[in-house]
Amino acid sequence: MRFIQFILSVYLVQFSGNPLVRANAVKVNKQSRWFLTTELIELKANNYFVDKTEFIHDFLVNQPKYSYLTAPPRMGKTSLLTLIGLFCNATWLEIDDSVNIIEDDRRSIEFFENTTISKNETFFKTHRNKYSVIFVDFAPLRKTTTLDSFRVNMCSVIENMVNYYGFLGICTGAKESLKEFFKKYTPGSPYCSKNFKQALQDGSVFVRMLKEALGKEVIILGDAFDSILHAYLLNDITGSEAMAYFVEFVDGLLANEENVSVDRILFVGTLNLGGILSNFIKGITHREFYHDETIGKYFGLTEQEVKNLLRDFSLEDHFRIIDDWYNGFGVLDSHLKVFNISSVVSYVQRLKSQPIIPSESFSALIGLKPLFTDHRIRLNCH
16 A cells, blocks of 8 residues: 555646636636645644655756656655645646636645745745646556556556546637547547557657647656566566557657657656666666665655654654664665655554553563574574
8 A cells, every 4th residue: 555645636827828727717616626635634734744845856956857766665656756746736726617727826835834845945936836747657557467458457547647637628718639639538438449559659649738738848757657567577478569568658758749848757666677768768767766865865764754753753762663673774875774654654653543652561572572583592492
């Protein structure tokens, strides 16, 4: 189970001359497009939120334009994508079948209030809600067992990607070409399965149409990018056709046509796709969290972050237990050690719901752990 279920917030800001956008619409029948997850709100409200917002600055300023970052499961990969989406995606409101601007969405400001990223005022104002973000969840590809099932799963990936912006196809003033494009990918439409090769190329079409409609630089965030490799390793898939289709789809997202550019791309996953990236998909830089301290610190929880979290709940004495039970991942060529986010947060949550402050005897028992792992003692315990 992921630390945070990623549901990307879709927002829109004003684009001069864009017939889809009205700045001063009559506010009736309005539907907010603020899709901040309840779980994320609760984590922040209950002090479980660990500030990793500095990663947003690193992503926009220091990271390669197209990146693939890998880290073990439950180390916060989806959470980092969530933060980027919440920060970067432009804010909009749907009113009477038109897309409208929220000139100053306080909810976005309040969510990032007092975080590291908010202290960089110039960066905060320059980049907050200034992009159109496309989210691609590759997780359905894990269920692939045959070429036919790959087609079905890949269509699900494409349809979910497109439908998040489906409102653009029904807005007053939308071009017929835009309406037709979104109509092809409405839930239940047979278009993708019947026109699979074209659907694989429609990623670049989608980027171009989105830039034209919204007038914003496009950021693509891709979760579970290694899902196809999971399927190959776990489901014993043979043949290379499915992989070729996958590469074709990703190449379509990366394709830059004249006046059409994806500003940045970030894929995350668990498995190293080195051979696939270097031999088939060009232009993506792969970085592994445990080879680079500058990246590693954003994944999981550092020792200090664990101690800070425990301190917030008056559980400082529990760090030794967490360190013994969950033992962090080491980052090479550094003193950095990071802990699994889900394990630490679940541990604290369990103590909050069933407070069990370790007694001296319990702490002493934990301290005796080396005795039970000593082979000389085990030999005498028959």
